[in-house]
Amino acid sequence: xxxxKKMAKLAxxxxxxxMGEDIKVIDIxxxxxxxxxxxxxxxxxxxxxxxxxxxxxxxxxKEGFEPKQREGYGLGSWVLLDFGNIxxxxxxxxxxxxxxxxxxxxxxxxxxxxxxxSWMRDCGASFLVNDKGGLRAVDWAFNAWGGLVDGLYFPWxxxxxVARKMC
Numbered sequence: 001x002x003x004x005k006k007m008a009k010l011a012x013x014x015x016x017x018x019m020g021e022d023i024k025v026i027d028i029x030x031x032x033x034x035x036x037x038x039x040x041x042x043x044x045x046x047x048x049x050x051x052x053x054x055x056x057x058x059x060x061x062k063e064g065f066e067p068k069q070r071e072g073y074g075l076g077s078w079v080l081l082d083f084g085n086i087x088x089x090x091x092x093x094x095x096x097x098x099x100x101x102x103x104x105x106x107x108x109x110x111x112x113x114x115x116x117x118s119w120m121r122d123c124g125a126s127f128l129v130n131d132k133g134g135l136r137a138v139d140w141a142f143n144a145w146g147g148l149v150d151g152l153y154f155p156w157x158x159x160x161x162v163a164r165k166m167c
Contacts, residue, residue, distance in 0.1 A: 001029065004036035004085040007065055011088050012113045014059035015041045020052050020090070026108040037086045038105060042096040046076025052090045053079045 008025050015023050020041035029036040043049040050073065057067060060083060069082040077095045081088040089101060 001036060004029075006063075007060060007083060007086045008037040008039060008111070009113060010059050010063060010065075011039045011056050011083075011086060014056040015039070015052055015088075015090070017059075018043075018048070018052050018055045021093075022096075023113075024102060025111040025113050026102070026105050027111050028105060028108040030109070031105075031107050035082075035085055035087045037111070038101065038108065039086060039088045040091070040096070040101055041089075042091040042093050044093065046092060049076045049079060049090050049092055053081065056081060056088055056090070 012023055012025055020043060023039070023041040026038045026040070027036065028034065028038055041052060043052050053070075053073060057070075060066075065083055067081045068084050070079070071082075072079040077092045078099065079090045081090070091099070
């Protein structure tokens with residue numbers, strides 16, 4: 001079961017890294033022999049779905065986990081990756097709503113997962129400490145009016161080991 005947890009965490013991180021939406025991890029070990037976990041996510045379009053799939057496969061492959069089965073990649077509307085201990089379902093928005101796997105597998109236990117730095121994504125930016133001690137949003141950030149702002153600077157206390165959440 002520890003290997004399954006590791007695989008689920010890796011899949012979650014890979015989906016989160018490519019901005020997968022509404023990522024759910026469901027422990028089905030007590031109700032099914034299919035797998036220990038279902039990981040369900042969606043992308044905004046078929047290109048993002050494929051990017052999510054490729055990142056999950058690459059991330060797990062680097063750790064020695066290869067998919068036993070891959071279905072639906074050509075269509076990009078619902079891709080299933082079966083790694084044995086975990087099964088990853090990646091949908092486009094429309095098909096996720098239609099198939100509603102969360103409802104079908106509601107007897108499973110939803111597992112809360114997050115990355116330690118997930119607050120950075122919640123703020124809408126990736127942060128780096130620059131050589132002047134400032135904290136720079138190097139990817140993007142949204143201002144209070146929803147406008148895209150690039151290269152914002154946020155306060156940084158050099159004595160802090162980690163940045164404080166700024167949003």
